[in-house]
Amino acid sequence: MLRPYTILTTTSAILFLILASVSVPAFAGIAVIVNPGNSINSLNVNEVKLLFLKKRKKFPDGSPAMPINQKEASDLYDQFAQRVLERNSSQMKAYWSTKIFSGIATPPVEVNGDTAMKRRIASKIDAIGYINSDNVDGSVKVVYTSR
Amino acid sequence: MKNNNLRRLIRGALILSLSTLAVSAQAENWSDQTTINGFMSTRFSVTDESLYFNGTRPDNGISKDGSFHGTQLGLNLTSRVSDQMTVAAQLFSAIQEDNYATHLDWAFANFSLSDAFTIRAGKIKYPVGIVNEYVSVGVSYPWIEAPLAIYSESASGPQATRESYTGADAVWSDIRGDWTLGADLFGGQVDLTNMTINKMRGATVRAEWNDAVLLQVSSYTGSMSPDDPTTPMGALMDGKSHSATLAGVKVDWNNIVAYAESASVKMDIKMAGVSVMNSDSWYATLGYRVMDRFLPHYTYQNWEQDDGDGHKISTLGINYTVSRNAVVKLEYSNIKTDNNGLFVDDVGVATAPAGDTKMTSLAVDVVF
Numbered sequence: 001m002l003r004p005y006t007i008l009t010t011t012s013a014i015l016f017l018i019l020a021s022v023s024v025p026a027f028a029g030i031a032v033i034v035n036p037g038n039s040i041n042s043l044n045v046n047e048v049k050l051l052f053l054k055k056r057k058k059f060p061d062g063s064p065a066m067p068i069n070q071k072e073a074s075d076l077y078d079q080f081a082q083r084v085l086e087r088n089s090s091q092m093k094a095y096w097s098t099k100i101f102s103g104i105a106t107p108p109v110e111v112n113g114d115t116a117m118k119r120r121i122a123s124k125i126d127a128i129g130y131i132n133s134d135n136v137d138g139s140v141k142v143v144y145t146s147r
Numbered sequence: 148m149k150n151n152n153l154r155r156l157i158r159g160a161l162i163l164s165l166s167t168l169a170v171s172a173q174a175e176n177w178s179d180q181t182t183i184n185g186f187m188s189t190r191f192s193v194t195d196e197s198l199y200f201n202g203t204r205p206d207n208g209i210s211k212d213g214s215f216h217g218t219q220l221g222l223n224l225t226s227r228v229s230d231q232m233t234v235a236a237q238l239f240s241a242i243q244e245d246n247y248a249t250h251l252d253w254a255f256a257n258f259s260l261s262d263a264f265t266i267r268a269g270k271i272k273y274p275v276g277i278v279n280e281y282v283s284v285g286v287s288y289p290w291i292e293a294p295l296a297i298y299s300e301s302a303s304g305p306q307a308t309r310e311s312y313t314g315a316d317a318v319w320s321d322i323r324g325d326w327t328l329g330a331d332l333f334g335g336q337v338d339l340t341n342m343t344i345n346k347m348r349g350a351t352v353r354a355e356w357n358d359a360v361l362l363q364v365s366s367y368t369g370s371m372s373p374d375d376p377t378t379p380m381g382a383l384m385d386g387k388s389h390s391a392t393l394a395g396v397k398v399d400w401n402n403i404v405a406y407a408e409s410a411s412v413k414m415d416i417k418m419a420g421v422s423v424m425n426s427d428s429w430y431a432t433l434g435y436r437v438m439d440r441f442l443p444h445y446t447y448q449n450w451e452q453d454d455g456d457g458h459k460i461s462t463l464g465i466n467y468t469v470s471r472n473a474v475v476k477l478e479y480s481n482i483k484t485d486n487n488g489l490f491v492d493d494v495g496v497a498t499a500p501a502g503d504t505k506m507t508s509l510a511v512d513v514v515f
Contacts, residue, residue: 055320056262058262090470090474092471098284098287100223101280101283103223106182107182
């Protein structure tokens, strides 16, 4: 029969391994990007937050905004949620669950990776998304950077 | 359901939803326009009492034999028809007796007049009670089941809020500095198992500070119309008013999670001069997140009805977030009843337990 101490030690070790496995790679910066043709040149963190939580449906100048997320399971999604939206991944899930299952709103559409994000942003005048700041190029315009 | 027109309306809303989805499916970017989501809860509870708690049948109520009461599944479809209009519907299936009963939870069309104003029409979640619009979705709140003092759907419970109503509402929401303010004016009818509440109208106002503190107040009134007004209870209820006022606060700040709500329910049903179904109820919850994954919490709830029925429940729980999609919850409750509370015997007759009842519950809540 296992002694209580052995059970406690084994349980703690398993728990530690589970928690330790949840490591998130850091990004130098997250660039919030729009189409180069968009008249918006800069946004503050609160304006970005309101758009990605779909509390605002328009840019500050009154033009419609279509937020686009990175894939939910991606590290960049989690980093953006933590740094800009100030929520961890489970809090994000809980937030969107309250909106989806009451019929109030659905989360922004998703794309897979920075290349797909830049392609989508470049093709839609009202789109707003985010990428690793190292991957910014001339096809998009940066309106906010989170360090 | 009493009114056949209502059935036609819901059927029409469903057909509208499906046609919209069909049209959307043909569109080039239909996957951007239409989303499918779901939730599932698997729950098991056991008490030390042979009577059945919070259910009218042995397989639905919780007793010392254990029960999967609260095990449920929901599927949700939302389609954006245009920049201004979305159509959404949700199917809900819950364990009942030896099978699952599935019904249309809600289905409505949503038309945005502006960033701040929205009109909705169809079968809509009742916007009364802080968590009522997503009360079946366990990952959205700390408890295994939202406190019965406010959220019980039992006909012998407080009846402070309802699952949904058929009608329309006008929703206003705006952001002022750190505050998000909102109001919902709603009206229509509520369909219950043996009764309809007609001429229902009400209002909910909300103020949310920095996504951390939510204050909400609701009030509604309606006229009760039993399916069979010739029964003694039906005659007492027929044409009488049913109204309620609720106030609540929710806090999710740093690692602190707290809820408190109260309800005052007035039903104009008098027996020997006493308004037997009037009640006052409240609950308070306090929890603290540890290492982002653990949430120990405590809830105390109190329900007092004017006929002497009621309960006081203390619940200690701990949640473990397995992943962003799944939470495991464990709870231990002490249920103290005044008269029968929400207990029935094995043939469904309200019966008082001999003393305090202990209940242990385990649940897995998932969204997908």
